[in-house]
Amino acid sequence: MDALLQHLVNGLVLGGTYALLGIGLTLIFGLMNVVNFAHGEFYTLGAYATFAALALAGLPFAGALALALAAGMALGALTERVLLRPLRHESIETVMLVMIGLWIALQNAELLVWGGVAKSIPHPFPTAPLTLGPVSIAPLRLAVLAAALALIAGAHLLIQKTRFGCAMRATFQDPDTAALMGVRIHRVRAATFALGSGLAAAAGALLGPIFLVYPSMGDLASLKAFSVVILGGLGNVWGATVGGLLLGVAEELGAGYVSSGYRDAVGFVIMILVLLLRPSGLFARAERVG
Amino acid sequence: MSARRLRPRAAAWAVVGLAAATAPAWLPSPYHLHILIMAGIFAVLAQSLNLLLGYTGQLSLGHAAFFGLGAYTSALLTLRLGWPFWAALPAAAVVAGLAGGAIGRLAFRLRGAYFVLVTISFAGVIALVAQNWMELTNGPLGLPGVPPPELGPWSFRSKAAYYYLVLAAVALAWGVTARLVRSRIGRALVALRENEPLAESIGVDATRYLVLAAVVSATMAGVAGSLYAHYTRFVSPEVFLFTYTVTMVVMVVAGGKGTLSGPLVGALLFTALPEALREAVSWQWQMLAYGVILVLLVFFLPRGIVPTLAARLARARVPAPVADGAPGALLSEAGPAERPGRR
Numbered sequence: 001m002d003a004l005l006q007h008l009v010n011g012l013v014l015g016g017t018y019a020l021l022g023i024g025l026t027l028i029f030g031l032m033n034v035v036n037f038a039h040g041e042f043y044t045l046g047a048y049a050t051f052a053a054l055a056l057a058g059l060p061f062a063g064a065l066a067l068a069l070a071a072g073m074a075l076g077a078l079t080e081r082v083l084l085r086p087l088r089h090e091s092i093e094t095v096m097l098v099m100i101g102l103w104i105a106l107q108n109a110e111l112l113v114w115g116g117v118a119k120s121i122p123h124p125f126p127t128a129p130l131t132l133g134p135v136s137i138a139p140l141r142l143a144v145l146a147a148a149l150a151l152i153a154g155a156h157l158l159i160q161k162t163r164f165g166c167a168m169r170a171t172f173q174d175p176d177t178a179a180l181m182g183v184r185i186h187r188v189r190a191a192t193f194a195l196g197s198g199l200a201a202a203a204g205a206l207l208g209p210i211f212l213v214y215p216s217m218g219d220l221a222s223l224k225a226f227s228v229v230i231l232g233g234l235g236n237v238w239g240a241t242v243g244g245l246l247l248g249v250a251e252e253l254g255a256g257y258v259s260s261g262y263r264d265a266v267g268f269v270i271m272i273l274v275l276l277l278r279p280s281g282l283f284a285r286a287e288r289v290g
Numbered sequence: 291m292s293a294r295r296l297r298p299r300a301a302a303w304a305v306v307g308l309a310a311a312t313a314p315a316w317l318p319s320p321y322h323l324h325i326l327i328m329a330g331i332f333a334v335l336a337q338s339l340n341l342l343l344g345y346t347g348q349l350s351l352g353h354a355a356f357f358g359l360g361a362y363t364s365a366l367l368t369l370r371l372g373w374p375f376w377a378a379l380p381a382a383a384v385v386a387g388l389a390g391g392a393i394g395r396l397a398f399r400l401r402g403a404y405f406v407l408v409t410i411s412f413a414g415v416i417a418l419v420a421q422n423w424m425e426l427t428n429g430p431l432g433l434p435g436v437p438p439p440e441l442g443p444w445s446f447r448s449k450a451a452y453y454y455l456v457l458a459a460v461a462l463a464w465g466v467t468a469r470l471v472r473s474r475i476g477r478a479l480v481a482l483r484e485n486e487p488l489a490e491s492i493g494v495d496a497t498r499y500l501v502l503a504a505v506v507s508a509t510m511a512g513v514a515g516s517l518y519a520h521y522t523r524f525v526s527p528e529v530f531l532f533t534y535t536v537t538m539v540v541m542v543v544a545g546g547k548g549t550l551s552g553p554l555v556g557a558l559l560f561t562a563l564p565e566a567l568r569e570a571v572s573w574q575w576q577m578l579a580y581g582v583i584l585v586l587l588v589f590f591l592p593r594g595i596v597p598t599l600a601a602r603l604a605r606a607r608v609p610a611p612v613a614d615g616a617p618g619a620l621l622s623e624a625g626p627a628e629r630p631g632r633r
Contacts, residue, residue: 035403083585090592092402093349097543098588100536105581112574219532223414226407261422268411268418275408276396 015248030235233281390508
């Protein structure tokens with residue numbers, strides 16, 4: 001029982017960042033119809049930005065997180081402008097190939113800049129775990145969970161309560177009508193891609209100090225993000241939030257009770273089962289972006 | 291096709307055939323022969339992916355799974371059970387083909403991005419099993435000492451002999467694909483690619499034909515895997531690397547999907563290009579260039595090298611139709627319509 005509680009807590013920490021990755025990808029996938037294979041590279045970018053901020057520049061943790069978010073959004077906006085806008089009338093497969101090209105190029109650019117050796121990020125939190133009844137958790141992990149939940153809440157408020165969020169939801173429902181109503185859909189698409197990329201970078205900034213940072217770390221992150229999106233349903237932000245937390249917990253339970261070698265198989269199996277049995281996601285009747 | 295277009299074509303084929311048949315004699319070093327052998331193995335793989343991506347329009351990003359299954363089946367049968375290569379190769383083909391059929395039956399309930407994601411997932415699961423099932427696959431350490439093929443008194447230990455084996459496989463893959471896509475089945479596949487509801491309305495059973503294509507495609511990938519295992523004599527979970535799948539996609543798209551010679555051109559070009567770059571730059575730059583080239587290709591040569599050249603040649607001669615079997619040849623110039631996931 002105690003072990004179960006411990007797995008649940010560890011799963012929630014992982015799941016919070018998976019939710020960030022998933023929300024970013026589901027916005028891009030749902031609103032722009034782009035299968036973004038480069039999503040994990042923004043995650044890697046965030047992790048390296050955090051490494052630079054904490055280890056090289058000596059910024060506080062919140063500053064590092066803000067820097068990662070900003071770096072992800074900037075690269076995202078650039079990607080949308082240079083690669084995606086010219087291809088917006090092309091088929092989904094064509095755009096997917098371009099994103100695969102971007103993914104390979106970015107990953108190897110990171111390898112050139114940072115080298116292939118995994119780096120660990122020094123963080124300012126004490127290493128002694130906090131013990132809460134039967135569960136113990138490192139202060140770093142607690143801070144990561146809190147930051148992830150705050151970012152998720154921020155994303156929800158942005159989408160549900162602001163004028164920009166309203167424009168996003170309108171564009172998701174029907175881009176042509178939204179454009180006729182005066183929504184500048186080019187800007188909405190650019191901002192959506194930037195926001196999604198920024199959230200992925202933030203997830204990298206949060207998980208980077210827990211694990212190690214290396215150039216190919218984004219590959220797994222992309223796959224997790226796709227699992228979360230499939231689990232939650234395309235373009236469904238609430239679904240991605242719950243799906244991310246579920247995937248994190250399921251992985252911890254799988255690693256704890258089945259075999260740690262098959263931890264990453266959990267996401268694959270979930271993706272196959274959901275796609276074959278309920279392709280519109282587990283929460284199809286829940287509220288969508290639109 | 292008019293006789294006027296046929297003659298230079300036949301001459302070109304004769305030259306290519308002659309050059310390929312005599313390659314071990316005129317290539318300057320075993321290293322160049324090695325590159326040609328790898329290009330041949332990749333040509334079989336690229337042709338296998340082309341059958342799906344080019345002729346049915348379905349992008350499988352799990353193709354390395356069939357390559358890896360073929361490699362492991364062949365290596366395990368020869369190492370553990372002492373089978374000869376000539377029995378292990380067909381067995382590898384059958385195992386990969388069966389897997390292709392099983393996965394295809396499930397995955398072809400979906401289209402577009404959903405299909406792509408399911409193929410990635412299946413490949414991911416198979417790769418994790420290869421990595422974790424220590425008793426069978428020796429895990430990440432891999433299987434060393436895979437024996438080279440023997441045929442009576444001859445051994446295929448030499449590069450020249452292995453080259454002819456691979457050449458025969460390339461010719462076979464070509465022949466099977468050509469025979470298939472020019473048959474009634476091939477016309478059904480292209481009809482499904484161009485307009486699935488229309489094709490189904492005239493009685494084309496989508497799932498049946500797509501699964502058939504997946505079985506043939508996976509079988510070819512399994513053959514390539516077996517050839518790879520007995521050439522490098524070592525199999526590890528790296529054969530499942532996503533990089534192999536991406537390489538196949540790049541070769542097919544760059545060469546020209548939906549053409550018979552496109553994957554061959556792509557395989558030759560993209561095996562030789564990294565090797566040529568190797569002397570000039572480090573391998574990180576190679577992969578960086580690879581990604582950039584893929585992006586540029588989609589932007590500037592979306593139809594691939596072979597269809598673009600064919601169209602240009604045809605325009606230079608007389609107003610002629612689009613290259614044989616190229617995307618858009620059947621119904622319209624427009625690309626295949628987007629296929630949303632089935633609900």
